[in-house]
Amino acid sequence: MVPAAAAVAAASPAALPRSTSPRGRRPRARACSFRCAGPSARSSALVSSYVSQVQVQHKLQAYPLLSFQLALVLFHVQKSGSAGHGHPRIRQLRGRPDCSRQAEVMGSTVDDDEACELVSGSDLVIGEGDDSVSAYLFKAVKNNNGTGILLLSDIFGFQDSATRDFAYRVACNGYNVLVPDLFRGNPWKLNVPFDGDSFERWRAGQAPGRVSGDIDACTRWLVDEFKAAGVSKKLGVIGFCYGGGRLVETLARDAESCFSAGVCFYGSRMDASLGDRVAAPVLFVCGDGDPLCPVETVRELEGRARGARAAVYAGRGHGFAHRPQSVEEDGDAEDAFNAMRGWLHDHLLA
Numbered sequence: 001m002v003p004a005a006a007a008v009a010a011a012s013p014a015a016l017p018r019s020t021s022p023r024g025r026r027p028r029a030r031a032c033s034f035r036c037a038g039p040s041a042r043s044s045a046l047v048s049s050y051v052s053q054v055q056v057q058h059k060l061q062a063y064p065l066l067s068f069q070l071a072l073v074l075f076h077v078q079k080s081g082s083a084g085h086g087h088p089r090i091r092q093l094r095g096r097p098d099c100s101r102q103a104e105v106m107g108s109t110v111d112d113d114e115a116c117e118l119v120s121g122s123d124l125v126i127g128e129g130d131d132s133v134s135a136y137l138f139k140a141v142k143n144n145n146g147t148g149i150l151l152l153s154d155i156f157g158f159q160d161s162a163t164r165d166f167a168y169r170v171a172c173n174g175y176n177v178l179v180p181d182l183f184r185g186n187p188w189k190l191n192v193p194f195d196g197d198s199f200e201r202w203r204a205g206q207a208p209g210r211v212s213g214d215i216d217a218c219t220r221w222l223v224d225e226f227k228a229a230g231v232s233k234k235l236g237v238i239g240f241c242y243g244g245g246r247l248v249e250t251l252a253r254d255a256e257s258c259f260s261a262g263v264c265f266y267g268s269r270m271d272a273s274l275g276d277r278v279a280a281p282v283l284f285v286c287g288d289g290d291p292l293c294p295v296e297t298v299r300e301l302e303g304r305a306r307g308a309r310a311a312v313y314a315g316r317g318h319g320f321a322h323r324p325q326s327v328e329e330d331g332d333a334e335d336a337f338n339a340m341r342g343w344l345h346d347h348l349l350a
Contacts (some may be wrong), residue, residue: 138171152243157187234260261347275304287316
């Protein structure tokens with residue numbers, strides 16, 4: 001299914017590159033279309049160190065719509081590396097990816113030194129002492145457009161592979177993507193069953209003031225690194241689920257207009273009344289079968305926030321854009337990514 005024609009038209013320019021890649025724990029094997037931007041846009045076949053443990057060819061057959069390019073990336077980060085931008089509030093922990101291996105994909109061999117030239121990654125600590133927040137920076141290498149993106153994760157945290165896969169893919173399009181640890185090392189675990197009482201106790205431990213303070217600290221870091229330094233005049237913000245709800249709050253208190261665009265994927269617990277205070281144009285992406293992100297809330301935000309657009313996908317539930325579970329969801333996830341890509345391009349680069 002595709003979203004409303006007006007939202008797609010507003011969010012999808014005709015000729016922009018595609019890219020995708022996983023990072024972190026072993027990903028669910030699936031094939032995605034892939035084309036990276038650059039002076040000479042081209043396709044690269046990439047594979048992670050886990051690819052030998054998954055049935056790639058089987059998945060290529062299971063996902064025919066997206067199987068013409070496999071884009072899984074080897075992204076083992078070494079502890080050695082150079083300091084990050086020399087910024088006084090940063091302590092960089094890790095350096096460039098380990099790209100010392102070769103990989104065979106669909107009968108052809110590619111050198112991972114070439115593959116890993118697309119994006120570099122660094123663990124950061126922003127701030128000092130008890131006020132510090134861990135984060136991960138995905139930095140475009142060959143086609144860097146100088147623009148910073150803050151990506152706010154769902155409840156599974158900044159180290160979750162689905163979140164890092166998505167962040168890597170955004171970085172492949174030329175952006176520098178900062179993913180903070182919103183939960184201070186205590187995200188909700190993927191293998192823990194959702195129990196109402198347990199979840200509410202966990203959520204109560206994530207003090208809203210502390211979370212918003214960490215987001216603001218990361219925003220200030222992006223401003224210093226990209227806007228104040230004159231590298232880029234605009235910043236963007238992306239949020240999933242929990243992070244989508246925080247995105248609305250972040251933009252509503254953005255009195256200094258740090259952000260010029262936002263993309264909110266099925267934000268949970270969004271306060272529609274804040275829409276009147278959101279100045280940056282936001283693309284709201286959701287499914288009409290998602291109880292955690294009611295379409296009515298999205299439509300109200302679309303009406304209240306200046307320049308907002310809603311892309312509502314028929315039959316889709318929560319998490320389909322960055323955690324697709326079927327061929328059909330893969331197709332809509334690809335469409336939603338392209339809508340986001342176009343939205344960021346139009347509001348941050350054009």
